[in-house]
Amino acid sequence: MSEIKLILGDCREKWQDLNIDYDNWILITDPPYGLNLDNSWLSKVNLAKGTNPNKCDDKIIGDNKGIDPILLFKFKRRLIWGFPYIYDPNATGWIVWDKQPNIPRRCIVTPVEMASTTLRKGFDTFRCMWGGYMREKGEYRYAHPTQKPLKIFKIPIKEWTDKNDIIFDPYMGSGTCGVACKELGRNFIGIEIEPKYFEIAKRRIENTMESLF
Secondary structure, three states, X not given: OXXXXXXXXXXXXXXXXXXXXXXXXXXXXXXXXXXXXXXXXXXXXXXHHOOOXXXXXXOOOOOOOOOOOOOHHHOOEEEEEEEOOOOOOOOOEXXXXXXXXXXXXXXXXXXXXXXXXXXXXXXXXXXXXXXXXXXXXXXXXXXXXXXXXXXXXXXXXXXXXXXXXXXXXXOOOOOHHHHHHHHHOOEEEEEEOOHHHHHHHHXXXXXXXXXXX
């Protein structure tokens, strides 16, 4: 059985309470990019068209100025979403997430996102529909403004980590990385600063069944 530890608070403060093994723990995270993201414009567009607004238009804590990635880069094994806004000079691999596969004309949302990693060498493309109301079958959107689909976390965790590994996500958000870890039998430690997102993550992970195989 995998071990799950969820921590509510600011990861910059909680970090010192953890006995982190930077050589063996695996960092997989989607931190604030420093873009001061505001999705409320899309809700206004939807309402003008007579469709539903976004589930969540909240600003991300810390996104107004970005983060200092030095602590993230201390992990020997890491995967960090946010390239090129978060530039990892020692990355050996890059992931391109195609958010609208097989769509001849792109929607108004960003069609791709990228991550950098030291878990492998070279380039990978992950394809998973995630654009507005268009989502891959089985994916569900929760009330978090920058949530990523489960598939995007499950692919690297399944292929590039092992059953006894500890996965660490200091910017847990709605808990998607934790759900993927529990489904795949990996140990997980997650930190989230926003109480309402922490509760979403806690509930999602508690309701996730771990695979026996």
